[in-house]
Amino acid sequence: MDFEFTEEQELFRRTSSRFADKEIAPMVDELEQREEFPVEVLKRMGELGFLGIPYPEKYGGSGGDVVSLCIFLEELTRVSPAVAGATVVQINGVAGPVALFGTEDQKQAYLVPSIRGDKIGAIGMTEPGAGSDVASVRTSAEKEDSGYLINGTKMFCTNAGIADLFFVTAVTDRNKGIKGISIFVVERGTRGLTVGRNMGKLGLHGLGTYEVILEGCRVERFSLLGEEDRGVYNLMRSVERNRISVAAMAVGLAKAAFDDAVRYARERVQFGKPIGKFQGIQFMLADMAVEIELATLMAYKAAWMDDRGMRCNKEASIAKLYASEMVNRIAYKALQVHGGYGYMMEYPLQRYFRDARVFEIFEGTSEIQRTIIGRELGL
Ligand SMILES: Cc1cc2nc3c(=O)[nH]c(=O)nc-3n(C[C@H](O)[C@H](O)[C@H](O)COP(=O)(O)OP(=O)(O)OC[C@H]3O[C@@H](n4cnc5c(N)ncnc54)[C@H](O)[C@@H]3O)c2cc1C
Known part of the structure; x- marks a missing residue:
């Protein structure tokens, strides 16, 4: 067994951490005041190769x-879960399915x-009734x-306000x-496609959810991604990586709250x-240190398995479930350590507390993760 990151991964953590601290941290307060993601940030991350x-x-x-993807997302979430949320959709949600089952032209x-x-x-997977x-x-x-x-309506579409696809x-x-569902890529500007209301959220301010x-809405045959009728089956091939990524993000946010709490306690x-x-x-x-350590081990073990092409459906769900519940407990306790100051808007504890909540909801709720784990146990 080897629990060490490679030299390359350690170096990449430093690069990611520096990027998050230098380029993202200065905009966090401004992002809190808005409900739309600054598209330039994604363009900048594209330029830098992230x-x-x-x-x-x-x-x-x-x-x-x-593992490197998780390192990047962890470091980004430590500074801003909203920025990490917009980024993970682009890396996993958008590029992921095309890389997995798109044609060469796509x-x-x-x-x-x-x-x-x-x-x-x-x-756009989620709908009012789905x-x-x-x-x-x-x-x-x-x-x-x-x-x-x-024809149809989609809900909670992250980044839709700035999306081209x-x-x-x-x-x-x-x-x-x-077995009768397919995936389509609809380009902005296609007649019949309208981006509706941006829904205000409890946390993740700075991120648009539409x-x-x-x-x-008429699309060419080229828009069909993967085989017809195989959409859900194909998407299931990428859910493990999505859940592992969210687990790593939860670790990043938990570490931010924990570090603040330790500093304040001193x-x-x-x-x-x-x-x-x-x-x-x-x-x-x-107790917080124990929980963060556990979640970190679970997230990176699942990432390590994914890198080796091992099946990790159970491990990905265990990591996502534990890390997303853990970050809520950590955010709660970190605020408690700060007493009344933790409750004030001028401290980031209230933001950690609000941002943590969504981890138990997106990328499969905690109940759904338990259902998956139960199924993996043969129940
Ligand atoms: C900030 C944010 C961003 C999002 N971004 C996107 C996006 O970009 N694209 C997209 O398509 N979607 C997105 N979503 C949607 C997200 O994936 C869904 O909210 C999630 O899948 C849950 O669906 P729902 O909200 O309809 O809840 P429901 O499925 O209606 O669940 C309601 C409650 O019932 C429970 N429940 C449901 N089924 C079961 C069951 N079988 N057993 C036990 N309990 C059950 C759930 O766990 C939950 O507690 C986003 C959501 C949020 C909050």
Whole structure:
């Protein structure tokens, strides 16, 4: 067994961390005041090569591993979960499916520009009536002579306000249930595609989350990504990596909250000594350290398995479930260590607390992760 990162991965952590501290940290307060993501940030990450970490060099990627992807996302989330949220959609959600099952022409049209940051993508899987149950989509894609006619409404589409490409699931054969759903890439400007309201959120401010309406939207056959009717099956091939990535992101946010709590426990004096000298606070910080260590091990073990092409459905769900619940406990306790100051808007604790909440919801809720783990146990 080897629990060490390679020299290359350590170096990459320093590069990622420096980027997050220098280029992202200064904009965090401003992002809190808005509900739209600054597109230049994704373009900058494209220029620096971050958007292509796990993809082949021939498409402009870095040919890196999943462990490095997790390192980058962890460091980014430590500074801004909103920026990391916008980025993970671009890296995993948009480039991922094209790299996995796009044709060579689609890779040139969608993968290459998305890795460069020239084309931003949004994912439209969720619908008003289809959340965890992705197979219950109502959006339809009727076959026509040269393509498809798409009708439907998508919910919670991250980055849709700045997107050039919309990856949507739609029913191509109503009689086949989950085996009758396909994925289409709809370009901005296509007649019938409207980006609807930007929904205000509890946390992840700075990130736009939109409704997307497709009404009589005609697309060419080229827009079909992967085989017809195999959309959900194909997407399932990328969910492990998505869950591992979210686990690493949760670790990043937890570390930010924990570091602040340790610093505060050393500095804040009550009853004549730093509060970190009280066992009540020490135990809280010790429990936090244990949980972060566990989540880190789980996330990177699953990433390591993914890198080796090992099946890691259970490990990815365990990591995602544990890390996303862990970050909520850490954010809660870190705020508690700060007392009244933690509750004030001028400290970042309230942001950690609000941003942590979504980790148990997106990329498969905690209940869905438990269901997957249960199924993997043969139940
Ligand atoms: C900030 C944010 C960004 C998002 N970005 C995107 C995006 O870019 N693209 C996209 O397509 N979607 C996106 N989503 C949607 C996200 O994937 C869904 O919210 C998630 O899949 C849950 O679906 P739902 O909200 O409809 O909840 P529901 O599925 O309706 O679930 C409601 C409750 O029921 C529980 N539940 C459901 N089924 C079961 C079951 N079988 N057993 C036990 N409990 C169950 C859930 O765990 C939950 O507690 C985003 C969501 C958020 C909050």
